[in-house]
């Protein structure tokens with residue numbers, strides 16, 4: 001009895017207080033099926049739960065066990081972690097909470113008080129995608145560059161390291177989850193779109209002191225290169241690339257192989273997007289859009305595989321990386337798998353970086369295929385846009401974005417949230433301001449074509465045969481990540497505010513839940529006292545929510561929440577506040593001049609968060625209550641909702657201008673009345 005029941009890792013956990021997660025436990029995470037100790041659950045980042053208590057036979061009894069409501073409706077992208085009965089989660093502005101994983105009772109809340117001005121540098125909302133555990137500490141990467149270790153027991157700060165120190169001139173943000181490997185914590189950053197130069201930083205996870213840093217693209221060649229790899233990379237750049245930033249920022253995915261002692265980094269797109277502006281004579285522009293393997297001890301370059309040579313379509317390779325051992329042509333292979341934005345599904349030898357196979361999962365016209373000799377994608381020269389607009393597949397949202405994919409060793413399939421749509425690319429029209437755009441008509445035609453062409457589905461992809469086994473078609477693009485379980489389940493949220501469960505082997509729909517807002521993140525599963533739970537953060541935000549406002553039409557969004565389910569769960573969500581009857585806007589019609597001034601001001605200051613034509617976005621302003629309308633000036637110029645992420649615009653717009661914006665927004669509500 002005793003011998004069988006003793007498990008070193010479980011004992012270690014119990015004898016050292018909460019989150020006693022050491023190197024042994026992380027390396028052997030597979031032996032703790034009830035825990036979820038890091039973003040991808042184990043070092044292989046498969047997001048597969050070996051739990052099978054919830055399965056197709058009983059999933060119809062799955063219901064809400066508890067939920068934790070946030071004080072925001074914004075993008076809630078984090079994957080929570082669970083160990084020893086405690087769930088740790090982190091939310092917009094990096095507010096981090098420990099809760100009893102069985103009951104949802106809050107144990108502590110830590111607010112790093114991120115400077116709200118940072119949101120100007122966050123292309124895609126003030127989100128965070130997760131956190132890490134190490135030796136009694138919860139480690140977060142804050143939007144403003146701090147990596148902070150929190151005492152897992154008390155919720156108090158243990159150490160803090162500013163990973164942006166010395167780089168104050170760069171528009172950087174952290175949104176990705178830190179990863180802890182071998183006593184070190186690795187963090188990246190975003191900002192390629194804003195003119196930054198990317199790097200990753202490794203710290204001592206116990207003390208927060210800097211161990212190594214790896215720059216992703218070369219800097220000013222008149223100064224010494226930070227590494228030999230960058231000296232090599234600099235030969236693939238042309239012109240004065242260091243003056244514009246370069247990009248490459250690793251803002252999301254990492255993986256670690258403890259046997260090979262390699263850390264894998266998924267790198268980002270070129271900044272600025274247009275290669276003509278970044279590296280005018282062309283070149284591959286290493287290490288943009290690449291998977292790079294680094295020596296985990298020293299941070300030295302080992303190998304790279306570039307997915308998109310000389311990227312200029314925002315084709316990041318920051319999408320999730322999954323490690324697996326697969327039998328390919330009767331040979332066991334240690335592989336790394338990725339489905340980056342560029343539309344290929346890659347299987348790569350993770351020892352050498354050699355391409356094993358690559359296959360298109362969506363429509364592509366930027367490439368003519370993979371060169372059989374070099375293993376590199378061949379760029380179609382017609383896709384290298386200049387002033388004349390071109391329609392390119394996939395779009396900058398990618399065939400797949402950060403939303404986690406998962407791999408089930410049981411079915412051998414990878415479950416990927418896919419989007420298949422084009423985008424119009426062009427460098428800005430060069431004529432003097434106000435001069436006619438020679439490509440105006442073409443631009444309009446292509447934009448219309450692009451706006452009508454969008455497909456999305458959940459794909460069950462076989463990485464060995466590189467074929468799709470089944471798909472579930474979705475109506476809206478930008479859907480949530482996936483979790484797969486040994487109970488033959490795949491869990492995915494969709495933009496229609498539903499959390500869905502499918503059979504992992506066939507794709508048959510088994511269950512659905514109205515989440516009242518969009519579950520865009522990845523779910524997890526864990527065990528407490530023998531009972532299996534499924535947990536997911538829900539909250540509509542991020543790039544797609546902000547930009548493609550049309551999609552949020554008709555979504556009456558609740559506050560962001562952490563939802564937790566179990567068999568027999570009976571809890572109900574409170575009705576949406578938006579289900580209360582809408583209050584009609586005042587029946588006052590602005591003059592055409594006020595309307596167009598209000599519209600212009602709205603487009604300049606408000607559209608990026610509140611949607612085009614005041615529809616959708618983080619908060620649909622057509623749906624304001626009369627009380628909110630009465631407090632419009634206070635909200636916009638008085639900063640009364642600053643803590644909820646509504647910036648103070650007193651420096652940007654006058655009282656009179658705010659009144660014009662209000663009149664415009666009210667007029668839009670009148671125009672659309674009855675249809676939203």
Ligand code: HEC
Nearest residue numbers: 605606609618619624628635636641644645646647649661
């Ligand atoms: C960087 C993103 C961002 C920008 C830009 C922005 N807002 Fe907001 N705004 C928010 C968020 C987030 C909320 C939701 C706050 C909350 O939960 O109440 C909000 C809420 C509001 C509300 C309250 C709506 C309601 O129904 O409760 C008003 C009014 C508002 N914003 C007006 C504006 C105006 C006018 C502008 C342009 C001058 C603007 N906002 C620009 C993020 C933004």
